[in-house]
Amino acid sequence: MTDDRSATGPGGGKRRIILLMGAAGAGKGTQADRLAVELGTPHLASGNLFRAAIAARTELGARARVYMDRGELVPDALTISMFMDELSRPSAERGAILDGFPRTVGQAAALDNVLAERGDRIDAVVYIEVPDDVLVERLAGRWVCPTCGTPYHELTDPPAASGRCDRDGTDLVQRDDDRPEVVRARLERQIPPMLEVIDHYDRSGRVVRVDGRQSIDAVTSDIMAHLAARADGRA
Numbered sequence: 001m002t003d004d005r006s007a008t009g010p011g012g013g014k015r016r017i018i019l020l021m022g023a024a025g026a027g028k029g030t031q032a033d034r035l036a037v038e039l040g041t042p043h044l045a046s047g048n049l050f051r052a053a054i055a056a057r058t059e060l061g062a063r064a065r066v067y068m069d070r071g072e073l074v075p076d077a078l079t080i081s082m083f084m085d086e087l088s089r090p091s092a093e094r095g096a097i098l099d100g101f102p103r104t105v106g107q108a109a110a111l112d113n114v115l116a117e118r119g120d121r122i123d124a125v126v127y128i129e130v131p132d133d134v135l136v137e138r139l140a141g142r143w144v145c146p147t148c149g150t151p152y153h154e155l156t157d158p159p160a161a162s163g164r165c166d167r168d169g170t171d172l173v174q175r176d177d178d179r180p181e182v183v184r185a186r187l188e189r190q191i192p193p194m195l196e197v198i199d200h201y202d203r204s205g206r207v208v209r210v211d212g213r214q215s216i217d218a219v220t221s222d223i224m225a226h227l228a229a230r231a232d233g234r235a
């Protein structure tokens, strides 16, 4: 078979660990799933890892559960152990897409150290860039019918008559979490630490920036083109 795996060396060549970054509303989860298919590697999302480990009753899962049951954050070291556990599976032989972690420079440095101990490193950091105003438009455009529960979106799935449910004509309402000022405040908390993580990896030239305002397909093909170019440069 002559597919892209030859770029990273046949069987047992260096695997590619890719970190996917982007604010809420940037389409990160969607792209992570697509990249996982394109690259044939697992998509490791921090939230899913916890849930899967708890469901599988692993020792790490049991430890994470104690914190989650108390409504506390799972400690970084435990989160990193979970990622390393997943990375040691045969399914991650060719690499993995990391999503949702690290969220801070401290977490990034800790992850780098643990990866380095095993001769691994973050190969590329893909940053899906979307301007704040566009993120707010996307995230704050959600409305719901209080009568039948049908969801709408101002941009992508608007009702036929503005502000009214197509099914029953009820005035649509917005959940508190979807109100523009709440969305904006959430982004203001989320974005600065994310940019610090991106800057951390930018110093070693590992960041790939992609315009997240494009269509979902265009974003995927942009990311794939960037990653292929990086793999060629290293070969």
Ligand SMILES: [Zn+2]
Binding pocket: 145, 146, 147, 148, 149, 150, 165, 166, 167, 168, 169, 170
């Ligand atoms: Zn309705």
